[in-house]
Amino acid sequence: xxxxxxxxxxxxxxxxxxxxxxxxxDKRYGVxxxxxxxxxxxxxxxxxxxxxxxAIEATGSEAVEFPALIPETDFxxxxxxxxxxxxxxxxxxxxxxxxxxxxxxxRPTSETAMYPTFALWVRSHKDLPLNVYQIVxxxxxxxxxxxxxxxxxxxxxxxxxxxxxxxxxxxARVRSNLAAFRAMAEAxxxxxxxxxxxxxxxxxxxxxxxxxxxxxxGARTLQIGSVHHYRQNFSVPYAIRYEAADGSQEYxxxxxxxxxxxxxGAIVAVHGDAxxxxxxxxxxxxxxxxxxxxxxxxxxxxxRTASELADRLRAGGRRVHVDLSEDRPGAKYYRWELxxxxxxxxxxxxxxxxxxxxxxxxxxxxxxxxxxxxEAEVAERLVxxxxxxxxxxxxxxxxxxxxxRTLEELAGSERVRVVAWxxxxxxxxxxxxxxxxxxxxTPEEELPLELPTIGACVGCGTSEGARWALAAQPL
Amino acid sequence: xxxxxxxxxxxxxxxxxxxxxxxxxDKRYGVxxxxxxxxxxxxxxxxxxxxxxxAIEATGSEAVEFPALIPETDFxxxxxxxxxxxxxxxxxxxxxxxxxxxxxxxRPTSETAMYPTFALWVRSHKDLPLNVYQIVxxxxxxxxxxxxxxxxxxxxxxxxxxxxxxxxxxxARVRSNLAAFRAMAEAxxxxxxxxxxxxxxxxxxxxxxxxxxxxxxGARTLQIGSVHHYRQNFSVPYAIRYEAADGSQEYxxxxxxxxxxxxxGAIVAVHGDAxxxxxxxxxxxxxxxxxxxxxxxxxxxxxRTASELADRLRAGGRRVHVDLSEDRPGAKYYRWELxxxxxxxxxxxxxxxxxxxxxxxxxxxxxxxxxxxxEAEVAERLVxxxxxxxxxxxxxxxxxxxxxRTLEELAGSERVRVVAWxxxxxxxxxxxxxxxxxxxxTPEEELPLELPTIGACVGCGTSEGARWALAAQPL
Numbered sequence: 001x002x003x004x005x006x007x008x009x010x011x012x013x014x015x016x017x018x019x020x021x022x023x024x025x026d027k028r029y030g031v032x033x034x035x036x037x038x039x040x041x042x043x044x045x046x047x048x049x050x051x052x053x054x055a056i057e058a059t060g061s062e063a064v065e066f067p068a069l070i071p072e073t074d075f076x077x078x079x080x081x082x083x084x085x086x087x088x089x090x091x092x093x094x095x096x097x098x099x100x101x102x103x104x105x106x107r108p109t110s111e112t113a114m115y116p117t118f119a120l121w122v123r124s125h126k127d128l129p130l131n132v133y134q135i136v137x138x139x140x141x142x143x144x145x146x147x148x149x150x151x152x153x154x155x156x157x158x159x160x161x162x163x164x165x166x167x168x169x170x171x172a173r174v175r176s177n178l179a180a181f182r183a184m185a186e187a188x189x190x191x192x193x194x195x196x197x198x199x200x201x202x203x204x205x206x207x208x209x210x211x212x213x214x215x216x217x218g219a220r221t222l223q224i225g226s227v228h229h230y231r232q233n234f235s236v237p238y239a240i241r242y243e244a245a246d247g248s249q250e251y252x253x254x255x256x257x258x259x260x261x262x263x264x265g266a267i268v269a270v271h272g273d274a275x276x277x278x279x280x281x282x283x284x285x286x287x288x289x290x291x292x293x294x295x296x297x298x299x300x301x302x303x304r305t306a307s308e309l310a311d312r313l314r315a316g317g318r319r320v321h322v323d324l325s326e327d328r329p330g331a332k333y334y335r336w337e338l339x340x341x342x343x344x345x346x347x348x349x350x351x352x353x354x355x356x357x358x359x360x361x362x363x364x365x366x367x368x369x370x371x372x373x374x375e376a377e378v379a380e381r382l383v384x385x386x387x388x389x390x391x392x393x394x395x396x397x398x399x400x401x402x403x404x405r406t407l408e409e410l411a412g413s414e415r416v417r418v419v420a421w422x423x424x425x426x427x428x429x430x431x432x433x434x435x436x437x438x439x440x441x442t443p444e445e446e447l448p449l450e451l452p453t454i455g456a457c458v459g460c461g462t463s464e465g466a467r468w469a470l471a472a473q474p475l
Numbered sequence: 476x477x478x479x480x481x482x483x484x485x486x487x488x489x490x491x492x493x494x495x496x497x498x499x500x501d502k503r504y505g506v507x508x509x510x511x512x513x514x515x516x517x518x519x520x521x522x523x524x525x526x527x528x529x530a531i532e533a534t535g536s537e538a539v540e541f542p543a544l545i546p547e548t549d550f551x552x553x554x555x556x557x558x559x560x561x562x563x564x565x566x567x568x569x570x571x572x573x574x575x576x577x578x579x580x581x582r583p584t585s586e587t588a589m590y591p592t593f594a595l596w597v598r599s600h601k602d603l604p605l606n607v608y609q610i611v612x613x614x615x616x617x618x619x620x621x622x623x624x625x626x627x628x629x630x631x632x633x634x635x636x637x638x639x640x641x642x643x644x645x646x647a648r649v650r651s652n653l654a655a656f657r658a659m660a661e662a663x664x665x666x667x668x669x670x671x672x673x674x675x676x677x678x679x680x681x682x683x684x685x686x687x688x689x690x691x692x693g694a695r696t697l698q699i700g701s702v703h704h705y706r707q708n709f710s711v712p713y714a715i716r717y718e719a720a721d722g723s724q725e726y727x728x729x730x731x732x733x734x735x736x737x738x739x740g741a742i743v744a745v746h747g748d749a750x751x752x753x754x755x756x757x758x759x760x761x762x763x764x765x766x767x768x769x770x771x772x773x774x775x776x777x778x779r780t781a782s783e784l785a786d787r788l789r790a791g792g793r794r795v796h797v798d799l800s801e802d803r804p805g806a807k808y809y810r811w812e813l814x815x816x817x818x819x820x821x822x823x824x825x826x827x828x829x830x831x832x833x834x835x836x837x838x839x840x841x842x843x844x845x846x847x848x849x850e851a852e853v854a855e856r857l858v859x860x861x862x863x864x865x866x867x868x869x870x871x872x873x874x875x876x877x878x879x880r881t882l883e884e885l886a887g888s889e890r891v892r893v894v895a896w897x898x899x900x901x902x903x904x905x906x907x908x909x910x911x912x913x914x915x916x917t918p919e920e921e922l923p924l925e926l927p928t929i930g931a932c933v934g935c936g937t938s939e940g941a942r943w944a945l946a947a948q949p950l
Contacts, residue, residue, distance in 0.1 A: 028592065028595055029541070029591075029592060030545070030549050030591060031579065034542035036539065036540070036541050036592055037539055037540035038539060039537040039539055042539055042540060062517070064517055065511070066512075067504055067509035068612060068614075069565075070505070071505040071506060073505070086571075087571045087572055090544075090567045090570050091570075092566065092568075094565070095564075095565050095616035096618070097561070097562055104506065104565075106567065106581075116504075116505060117503065120501075139544075141570035141571045143571070154544070
C-alpha cells in the first residue's frame with residue numbers, strides 16, 4: 001500500500017489521490033471534467049443535499065425545478081450576465097437530424113431559465129416573498145484544469161432564487177441566507193469567512209456578492225458558496241413586477257444563494273490527513289463501520305454479532321456498513337480510514353465475551369462501546385468526534401492567516417494574507433499584483449483572529465477608511 | 476369556478492386542465508415540452524422518487540450518477556440502439572465560442588454513458604452482480620404533441636442498469652425488477668399489466684422487453700415503465716468482460732429497468748375525477764389539509780388549534796398543510812379537492828368544543844377524528860382511503876378490457892382489446908392495422924380478468940400456439 005503524497009508539500013497531488021483511492025469519484029469518463037458519481041460518492045452527496053435542504057426549508061424556501069435548456073433569446077436579456085457567461089456555456093444547436101431555430105444553452109446557472117416564469121408567478125405583493133430553490137446539475141465549458149468536486153464541467157448545484165418586495169427585504173434575505181449557511185457549515189465542520197467581493201469580482205449581474213472562502217493547502221483559498229443581492233438588475237429586463245398595496249406597479253428586488261459539490265471537495269481538503277479522507281458524521285457515507293474479527297473457535301460468530309449490532313444501529317437511522325469481505329482485519333482498518341468513516345467498531349471473540357466492542361474514531365482515539373448501551377454510546381462517540389474534528393479544523397483555520405503590512409510582505413506567503421485596504425479599486429489591483437492572486441474582499445463578519453490595530457492601506461498609504469481585507473491565490 | 480371537462484368524453488382536455496389547475500406543472504416555459512416543476516409538483520415528485528428508491532434499494536441496488544453528455548463516439552457503438560435514438564436526441568456542438576472536436580449527445584437514456592465505465596468496474600466474477608441505478612433527467616427531441624408528465628422533452632427518469640454473470644442471472648434480475656415494480660405500484664394504487672413486447676416493438680438493442688401498461692381514457696393505454704433483458708448485446712461492443720472462477724474471460728449479461736415522471740401522469744389520469752386530482756397517500760404532496768373555520772366568538776382559536784394539530788401530525792412524519800389563506804372555507808375545500816389531498820380536517824368552534832375534527836377523505840366519505848387519538852385515527856383514515864382508492868381503480872381496470880374474437884371486432888372499441896394471437900409478426904401487424912394502434916404483446920402474468928377459453932388467432936385462424944395478447948391505441 002503506497003503512501004499518500006504529503007498533504008502540506010504536495011497538496012493537489014494529495015487531494016487527487018485521496019478522492020481517487022477513497023473511490024469518491026471516477027474521472028475516467030469520456031469527457032474530461034465530467035466525472036462519474038460512484039456509489040460511495042453518491043452516499044456522501046445525498047447527505048450533503050439533505051443538510052442543505054433541511055437548512056433552507058427551515059427558512060420557508062420550497063423546491064422547484066426548471067428545465068436544463070435555456071433559449072438563447074431568454075439567455076441574452078441581462079447584458080452583464082451574458083457577458084460573464086458567454087465564453088463558458090455549452091450550446092445545443094441540433095435536435096434530431098435538423099438545426100434548431102433557436103439555439104439552446106445548457107444552464108450554467110438558472111437566472112435566465114427562471115425569471116421569465118417568475119414574471120408570470122409574481123403578480124401582487126401577496127405573491128411575495130417568492131423563495132424557491134433547486135438542486136440540479138449545471139454545465140460550464142471550463143478551460144482551466146479540472147479537479148473532482150472543485151472544478152468540473154458538470155456541477156451538482158444548489159441555487160436559491162428569491163423575489164422580495166423591496167431592497168431592504170432583499171438585504172434581509174441575504175442575511176437569512178448567511179445564517180442558513182452558518183447552520184449548514186456546522187454539519188460540515190468547516191470554519192469559513194463570509195467575504196464581500198470587490199466590485200470587479202462580483203457575480204455577473206449582481207449588485208453585490210458575499211462569498212464563503214476557506215483556506216486550503218497553505219496560501220490558497222477555495223470559494224465554497226455565495227449569496228448575491230441583485231437589486232432590480234434582473235427584474236427590470238425580465239419584467240418581474242407586482243402590484244403594490246397602493247395599486248402602483250413595482251419591480252421586485254432579487255437575491256440568490258449558490259452552493260455546489262465543491263463543498264464535498266472542501267470537506268476532503270480540510271479534514272483529510274495522511275491516512276485519507278475524514279468525514280464529519282452528517283456527511284459520512286457510513287457513520288460507522290463494523291469489522292468482525294474471525295475466530296477459529298467460533299466460526300461465523302463475530303460476523304453474526306456484527307450484523308445484529310448493525311441492524312440495531314440502522315433501526316435508529318444510523319448509516320452502518322459491516323465489512324464482511326475476505327480481507328484481513330488490518331486491511332479493512334486501512335480501507336475505512338482511507339474512506340473517512342468516523343467510527344470503527346472492532347468485534348472479535350474477546351469483545352463478544354465482554355459484550356463491548358472496541359471503538360476507534362477517525363481521529364485515532366480508542367474507547368469501548370457496550371452492547372447494552374450501543375445506540376447511546378455510538379451517538380456519544382459521534383458527537384464527540386464531530387466536536388473534536390471541528391476544534392481541529394478551527395485551530396488550523398486560525399493558523400492559516402497572517403497580516404501583511406506592506407505590498408512586499410504579500411509576496412511568497414504561505415498563509416492567506418490579511419491586509420488593510422482603503423476600498424479603492426486601484427489599490428485593490430496593486431494588492432492582487434503583489435500577491436499574484438486575488439483580493440477576496442472585506443469580511444462580512446468579524447474575523448475570528450487576534451488582529452493588531454489597523455494601519456494604513458497597503459496600496460496607497462492612506463489611513464482613512466482602511467478596513468481589513470483578505471488576499472490569496474484562489475485554488 | 477368553471478367545471479372541468481368531462482373525463483370520459485374529453486379525456487385529454489380533462490387531464491390537461493387537472494394538471495394545470497392543480498398547479499402540478501407549469502408549461503409556459505420558453506421551450507415547448509420542457510415544463511417547470513412547481514413547488515406542488517415537486518412535492519409529489521419527491522414522494523414518487525422515495526417510493527422508487529426504497530423499493531429498488533431493498534433489492535441491493537445502489538445509486539450512482541453518470542454525466543448528462545455522451546461523446547458521439549461512445550454513443551454510436553451499439554448499432555441497433557443508435558438507430559433507435561438517432562432522430563430524437565439533442566446535440567451539443569459548441570463549447571463557449573468554438574465548435575467541439577467531438578460532438579456530445581444530451582442523454583436520451585444512459586446505456587452509452589455508463590457502459591464504457593462498467594467495462595472498467597467489472598473485472599472479476601467477484602464484481603458481479605453490478606446493480607446500480609440513477610435518478611436523472613433525460614432528453615428527447617420529441618416531435619409528437621407533448622403533454623405534461625406523459626410526453627415531455629426533458630424527462631425525470633429512473634434507470635437501473637445491471638451486469639450479471641450469465642443469461643439465467645439476468646433473467647432472475649428481470650423477475651426481481653418485476654417484483655420491485657409490483658411493490659411500488661401498490662404505493663401508487665395503480666393496477667397494471669406487465670406485457671412482453673413483440674419483437675418489432677422492443678427497446679432498441681434489447682433481447683426482449685417487458686413493459687407495464689395501464690388503460691387510460693377508454694381504449695387508450697399508457698406505458699408506465701419497462702424492464703429489459705439485453706443478453707450480451709451491449710457488453711460485446713462495450714467490452715464488459717470478467718474473469719470467471721475457472722479463469723476464462725466472459726461477457727456479462729445485462730438488464731435495465733426504466734421508470735419516469737410519467738407515473739405521476741398515470742396517477743392523475745387513473746385516480747382523478749370530476750373534482751380534480753386524487754393522490755394516494757404515499758405520493759400526495761400533503762396527506763392532510765387542515766381547514767380552520769373562523770368563529771366571531773373566538774377569533775384566532777380555530778387557527779391556533781389547527782396549527783397545534785398540524786404540529787402533532789408533523790412530529791409523526793405526516794405531510795400536513797394548514798390553509799390559513801383568507802378564502803372562505805368552501806373555496807378551500809374546492810381547492811384542496813382539486814389538488815387531490817387524501818384527507819381534509821375541518822375545524823370550527825363546535826369541533827374544538829367536541830375535541831374532534833370533521834374529516835372528509837378525497838372519496839367524499841365523512842367521519843370524525845378525535846383530538847386525543849389524532850395520530851392513530853388519521854393513520855387509520857389514510858390506510859382506509861388508500862384501500863378504497865385501490866379497490867375503485869381495480870374495478871375500473873377490470874372493466875377496461877374486452878375480448879375481440881375477430882379482426883372486425885377490433886375496430887372502434889372503447890376498451891383495451893384482448894385477442895388470441897399465434898405469435899407471428901404478420902398476424903401482429905394485421906391486428907395493429909385493424910385496431911389502428913399497437914399490439915402491446917403477451918402478458919407476463921395471468922390477466923386478472925375472467926376470460927373465455929382461448930380460440931384461434933384473430934390474424935390467421937390457426938389455433939395452435941395462440942395466446943392472449945393485448946391491443947390498444949397507446950396514448
